[in-house]
Amino acid sequence: MSAPDLLVVRGLVAGYGATPVLRAVDLTVPAGTIAAVVGANGAGKTTLLRALSGMIRPAAGQVLLAGEDLRGTPVEQLVRRGMAHVPEGRGVISELTVDENLRLGGLWRRDRADAGRALDEVYELFEPLARRRRHLGHQLSGGERQMLALGRALVGRPRLLLLDEPSLGLAPRVVARTMALLRQLRDRTGLTVLLVEQNVRSALAVADQGVVMSLGRVVVAAPAATLRDDDDLRHAYLGF
Incomplete structure (x- = not known):
């Protein structure tokens, strides 16, 4: 079906x-x-x-x-x-750390425990981000910035x-x-x-x-x- x-x-x-x-x-x-x-x-x-x-x-x-x-x-x-939208150009906030960028994706969520689980899942999906979670956005490579933009969207658990x-x-x-x-x-x-x-x-x-x-x-x-x-x-x- x-x-x-x-x-x-x-x-x-x-x-x-x-x-x-x-x-x-x-x-x-x-x-x-x-x-x-x-x-x-x-x-x-x-x-x-x-x-x-x-x-x-x-x-x-x-x-x-x-x-x-x-x-x-x-x-x-x-x-x-x-609905989550990752626009062309990735939209990473360069002055914030990887962790801060990702947490922005879940700020609106009321279930804080699940928001934390979603953040952990993103770090599991994107191991380079886990290693660089304290780095600023402008310190990342192009591929890492793409991971970060996608990960931030996923923290919100979109359909x-x-x-x-x-x-x-x-x-x-x-x-x-x-x-x-x-x-x-x-x-x-x-x-x-x-x-x-x-x-x-x-x-x-x-x-x-x-x-x-x-x-x-x-x-x-x-x-x-x-x-x-x-x-x-x-x-x-x-x-x-």
Whole structure:
């Protein structure tokens, strides 16, 4: 039996000022799966994540998380309802230590004991962070900053993780480790991931579903394996 849809997007229109970037986007992501959003620069991938997480306000459309309409929901309430967004650029606070950055991810949580357990679990997942927990954010490598941004989101125990360009500027081995971790989190915790990624091969290798965007619209939504194996689709939309 297939998993229920955790995220449902219907007719989403959003942009900056009077200029629409997203044009009636429809999208569904089943619970406990990874959906990779791919496409050329300017296709609207990052704008999609920003609209879902409340960084920009949609002009039209509907966003449902576990059947709950999120229209008009403040960003802090989206976090409480189980959505976490790791934007492009990682967003690490360079003046704070690793431990302080991670604890920010759980400040809103009332169950302090479980917040502590979540912090311990992040250190188990990311051993380099455990070794550098007293180091400041600006003292970390690019790969460590990516771990820290992802770990901070996980401390909040999200149901849905929005992840924007996690491979940007990272060495191939670090990218491979990050993608493998996403699959591990999906399998171990049931985490649902909406992944925006320019590294199409890596994204489709880890994803269950592939979503191709072009000019602000979803033009193809199919199993990731179908996109990987269909030469016509790849040549038409993905450039390889």
